[in-house]
Every structure is written in C-alpha cells, then in structure tokens.
Amino acid sequence: MQVWEAMGGGGFEEIIFASDPANGLKAVIVLHNTQAGPALGGCRMWNYASEEEALADAMKLARSMTYKSAISGLPYGGGKAVIWGDPSKDKSEAMFRSFGRFLQRLNGRYVTGVDLGTTVRDMDAIAQETSYVTDMTGTLGGSGNYTAEMTAYGVYLGIEASLQEAEGSRSLAGIRVAVQGLGKVGYALCRYLRKAGAELLVSDVNGALTDRAVREFGASAVSPGAIYAQDCEVFAPCALGGVLDRRVLAQLSCRVVAGAANNQLAGPEAAAELKARGILYAPDYTINAGGIIATALELAGSGAEDIRRRVETIGPTLAEVYRLARSAGLDTAQAAGQLAEAKLAALQRP
Known part of the structure; x- marks a missing residue:
C-alpha cells in the first residue's frame, strides 16, 4: 500500500x-x-x-x-x-x-x-488512562449486549424498509431471510425477524451457534459455503466485510441484500452489479448505524427510550436513499454516498 x-x-x-x-x-x-x-x-x-x-x-x-455518522445526522x-x-x-x-x-x-x-x-x-x-472511551461498566453501552441489540434493531427496521421498496410491503410474515453470521448482532437480528414471522436460514462458522438458532427460532441450518445461493427474499450478511465479491454475487438468489456487516462490498463495482441484477442493496453504513447512534446519544446524555426512537429513523433514512437512487439513476451505494456527503457538509463546524 x-x-x-x-x-x-x-x-x-x-x-x-x-x-x-x-x-x-x-x-x-x-x-x-x-x-x-x-x-x-x-x-x-x-x-x-x-x-x-x-x-x-x-x-x-x-x-x-x-459516512455512518454523517448519514445518521450525528455531530x-x-x-x-x-x-x-x-x-x-x-x-x-x-x-x-x-x-x-x-x-x-x-x-x-x-x-x-x-x-x-x-x-x-x-x-x-x-x-483508567483516558476519558475518551465508551461502553465501560455502568454505561448503557456496557450493559449486556445493548449496542449489538440497537444495531440489530436498526437492521431489522432497515430490512422492513427495503422490503417496502423492493416488494411494496414491509411485512416479514413468511419472508425467507438468509442470515450469514450469528454473532451478537446477527443472533439478535434473528430474534427480531422470527418474532415478525420470517422464515430463517442461518449459517455460521461456529456450529454451536447455528444449532442454537435452529432450536430457538426453528431456523434451517445452512453450511457457510452454501448460504449465498439460498432461494430467499433477503440475504443478510452479518459477519466480516468484503463478502459481496464477484463469486458471491454470481450465486445470489434474493431480492434484497440488507445486513449488519461493515464494508460489505468488495468494491464499488459490486453495487452496480447488484443494481443491474435487480437486487436492492441496503448500504451498510446506513442500515447498521444503530450502534453508533446509541453511543453518540448516550455521550450526549440521552436515555434508552430516546436512543430507540432515534434508531427508528434508520428506516426513513434508507427510504430517502432509495428515492434518490431511483430519481437520479444511481446505484444505492452512490446515492447513500451523495446523501452522506451532503449531510456531512451541513454538519461541519465553521
């Protein structure tokens, strides 16, 4: 480099x-x-x-x-x-x-x-050495899996907004969602999705987590290498980044890609390919902003109720991204970038 x-x-x-x-x-x-x-x-x-x-x-x-802070309107x-x-x-x-x-x-x-x-x-x-840190013992971010829960809640709401855009209905009843990665966020997302009536296909390199999801959510277990090719409405990448490369894109059989992983696109060409194939991509830094929203608002003195309400703006923000993409003929990654840069310019200090 x-x-x-x-x-x-x-x-x-x-x-x-x-x-x-x-x-x-x-x-x-x-x-x-x-x-x-x-x-x-x-x-x-x-x-x-x-x-x-x-x-x-x-x-x-x-x-x-x-971009995550900017598109979420955080200072x-x-x-x-x-x-x-x-x-x-x-x-x-x-x-x-x-x-x-x-x-x-x-x-x-x-x-x-x-x-x-x-x-x-x-x-x-x-x-012990600095005050410029969050998520310590006694804070909301340090309580159980609070930050992961808020991230998962935002992703869940983002999936609803994406289904509304792609299918004309935000209902998850009977919708097949393939969840890749069952860490704290991915597992919490499964809980939200199952409660809303989704049918889950799950995969993780840790077989114990997959088995647990099968027992708790009635999910269908899928091997890590086969999760991309599942016939589903939504593919939710919730593991490490860079997953959406040429090899994976060729296997996708879904209408929506919307998950919690950071930096999901292997490169900008991946977003263009998804658009060309008619697959709606929820830009990662827009849909997975629940955790940073929670952290920023706690730093500002807000409580759990206010934080949850602010996380609920993720759906409308995604809808704004999709409107811009449609009106300007952009892929959704380009639209999210333009929106984030506009908001960043408005937020910049003199």
Missing part, C-alpha cells in the same frame, strides 16, 4: 501507529474526518495476516464511520482503532491501559468503544 497516496485519495486526516513492546501492543488509530466533530469508532482486536491488512482494515472502517466524524493480535490469548489489562495512554494524547479528537474482539472489561482498562 502507498500510504500517503491512500490517505490523500481517501480524505484521511491522520494515522497513528502505536507500539509498546512491554505488553505486546501493536495498534493503528485512523482518523478519517473530524470536520463535524470528534472521530467516533470502536477499537477492534484481530489477528491480521499482516501489518498492511491491519492498516487497510482500519482505514476502510474509519471512512465508513464518517461526529469517523475513526477506528485496530489492535493486531489474537483476542483469545494476546490481550491483557496492561495492553489496553497502554492503548488508553496513546488515546489520551489525541486529546479528545477520537473516542473509542467496544468492537470485534474487544469487551467491556477492555474498555474499563482503557478508561
């Missing part, structure tokens, strides 16, 4: 590499845009294959967070931190406290929270 070229071409403001050999910390903090307010985005810990992969992931996620920019390591064996309190000291040096330009591979306990360790 040509880092300077990538930063300039993508509008990135700052990249910080953090290292502490005493506890094994290797982290990247990426600030994409702070024009509307401090960068907001979680701290991920993942066992990347290389330094370049870790940096590329942090950059993609940080940019997505800018925050986008940022992301990734810690390179195996969260099952490499993490320690000392590591996260060290990360917190690096975060403190940014003096509030970036606020972090729980993400893939990190926990409330990790945020508690960070909070």
Whole structure:
C-alpha cells in the first residue's frame, strides 16, 4: 500500500501507529474526518495476516464511520482503532491501559468503544488512562449486549424498509431471510425477524451457534459455503466485510441484500452489479448505524427510550436513499454516498 497516496485519495486526516513492546501492543488509530466533530469508532482486536491488512482494515472502517455518522445526522466524524493480535490469548489489562495512554494524547479528537474482539472489561482498562472511551461498566453501552441489540434493531427496521421498496410491503410474515453470521448482532437480528414471522436460514462458522438458532427460532441450518445461493427474499450478511465479491454475487438468489456487516462490498463495482441484477442493496453504513447512534446519544446524555426512537429513523433514512437512487439513476451505494456527503457538509463546524 502507498500510504500517503491512500490517505490523500481517501480524505484521511491522520494515522497513528502505536507500539509498546512491554505488553505486546501493536495498534493503528485512523482518523478519517473530524470536520463535524470528534472521530467516533470502536477499537477492534484481530489477528491480521499482516501489518498492511491491519492498516487497510482500519482505514476502510474509519471512512465508513464518517459516512455512518454523517448519514445518521450525528455531530461526529469517523475513526477506528485496530489492535493486531489474537483476542483469545494476546490481550491483557496492561495492553489496553497502554492503548488508553496513546488515546489520551489525541486529546479528545477520537473516542473509542467496544468492537470485534474487544469487551467491556477492555474498555474499563482503557478508561483508567483516558476519558475518551465508551461502553465501560455502568454505561448503557456496557450493559449486556445493548449496542449489538440497537444495531440489530436498526437492521431489522432497515430490512422492513427495503422490503417496502423492493416488494411494496414491509411485512416479514413468511419472508425467507438468509442470515450469514450469528454473532451478537446477527443472533439478535434473528430474534427480531422470527418474532415478525420470517422464515430463517442461518449459517455460521461456529456450529454451536447455528444449532442454537435452529432450536430457538426453528431456523434451517445452512453450511457457510452454501448460504449465498439460498432461494430467499433477503440475504443478510452479518459477519466480516468484503463478502459481496464477484463469486458471491454470481450465486445470489434474493431480492434484497440488507445486513449488519461493515464494508460489505468488495468494491464499488459490486453495487452496480447488484443494481443491474435487480437486487436492492441496503448500504451498510446506513442500515447498521444503530450502534453508533446509541453511543453518540448516550455521550450526549440521552436515555434508552430516546436512543430507540432515534434508531427508528434508520428506516426513513434508507427510504430517502432509495428515492434518490431511483430519481437520479444511481446505484444505492452512490446515492447513500451523495446523501452522506451532503449531510456531512451541513454538519461541519465553521
């Protein structure tokens, strides 16, 4: 990767590499845009294959967070931190406290929270060194799976809005939904969908989670490699990003793609291909914004009821994206980008 070229071409403001050999910390903090307010985005810990992969992931996620905050009308920019390591064996309190000291040096330009591979306990360790962290013990974000629940609730409402656009009805009764990934968000989404009468096809690399969904929701289990080709109305990717590549697109047999995963498109051409095939794509940073909405509103002092009401704006925001795509002849990713950029311009501080 040509880092300077990538930063300039993508509008990135700052990249910080953090290292502490005493506890094994290797982290990247990426600030994409702070024009509307401090960068907001979680701290991920993942066992990347290389330094370049870790940096590329942090950059993609940080940019997505800018657009997610903007399209949701939140006074925050986008940022992301990734810690390179195996969260099952490499993490320690000392590591996260060290990360917190690096975060403190940014003096509030970036606020972090729980993400893939990190926990409330990790945020508690960070909070010993800085106040620029969320999802600690005693907060809403640190209560059970609250952030995941709000993300799932927003995705559920987004699926309803997408069905309204694609099929003329938002009812989920009898609708077949293929859910890829049964982590905290994917599993909570299944609960919402089943309660609304959807028929679930589920897949996860963790067979125990698949078995649990079969028992609890009456779902049909599908092998991870076969989930894309299922005959269904909705394909909901809720695992890692980049899933919508040429190979997967060729297998899809659905009317709507709407899920919780970040950065679902392998590239911009994927959105154009979905449009050409008549498959409605719900842009990921629009439909999965429930978690960031919850975090931003809690930081502003709002309670659970106000947060839930704000998450319920995800459906109308998606409807706005779809109207723009129709009227301007755009694919939905292009329409979401235009809408987010317009909102970002309106939010920018003088």
